[in-house]
Amino acid sequence: MSQISIQAHDLSIRFKERLLFHIPQLSIGPQEAIYLTGDNGVGKTTLLKVLSGLQKPTTGKVNLQQASLLTRLLKGKSQGGVIYMHQTPYMFDGTVFDNVCYGLKFTINNRQMRRTEAINALRMVGLETLADEHISVLSGGERQRVAMARAWVLKPGVLLMDESSASLDQESTERQVVLAEDLLDRGTSLVITSHQKNALTALCRRQWTISNTKLIERADLQLVDEDSNEYAYA
Template structure:
């Protein structure tokens, strides 16, 4: 099964200090087969929850999620081996002092030999055009360089699916375009949430999320138009 399948998925979380629950996603059913899939929606709409379900960072309260035939709860380790996840802020996932060490850490399970692991890390860094930054402190790098490094560390283990949660939020225009070109050239199936509607236009299929529901699922241009209309309606409703 070469798809990501959501079957009647709902996610609820307890509200602190009460016996009530808040619903983050409600009754979502999807079959995601396209190479590039975008997810757009307002803050708090459920975008990040939807993405985190794909690699088991969030478990369904109801329903199930399967990634290429593996259930994200019952087979979470196998799912996470197949799904790479890149967070909005790369500093939240870069854990080593330098890029070289971070990529080597990603490779530690798959390549036991130290010399082979080091050589492979260099190849990965070279592929992303950041080998010259390999031994700099991650705190000396720009936002775009950190984001590329986070991508390199995740992709070093060659997952089948790459999930990106608003990856351009902290980037300037030049680094956003660099990210855009890099993502376009990847072999992996990509699922990306974004507030950048230009990035969303690059996608083969775009989901619009509103109040925990998928309110549109289709082509990029129509999805962006639908989202703009939702935003305009929301602004008008507050006047």
């Protein structure tokens, strides 16, 4: 799987007279896991959408080593792209299998191989017995599992997880962790937002906090106390 990195410079988002944030520079290297925190309304979701290319910044530019996911899908290559996972992920009108398998049609020509890959992903999130059920029968937590399986089969270079573990039970969170760990091992970088620490955020060794329109980075989470060793991207 191709590894990618993200470099951004002079990023800002402004809504009329209100400056949401200004980030002179940030970087996400290959195979990194970053925990993004901050109070409600400071711009965590907006930042992830900017990094994924879903929203244009007021100023600044985001540079990727590899092409965006959309470009790679159009070229028949999805691996190594950037995927944004919302707290309430969009689901296509179809079966659970259809939702997981959707992106694979751009990368795997053989129908049986696509089914094998999708079923394997559903097995990893504990939903293989529901593969042929309509997506509407799933609970919110089960839909998050489907979204994680759908991201996993595409093997993204960067996965942006926006409150994807919110309101999940322990089993669903643990299923997410298994796939997230596998992606990290394969070279994927993760950015995870969450209002509270859990098994998913425990994968992170870097922490970003948006506060007073600035992005503050805390040092290695596994090695230092989180209340020390802070510095701001300013």
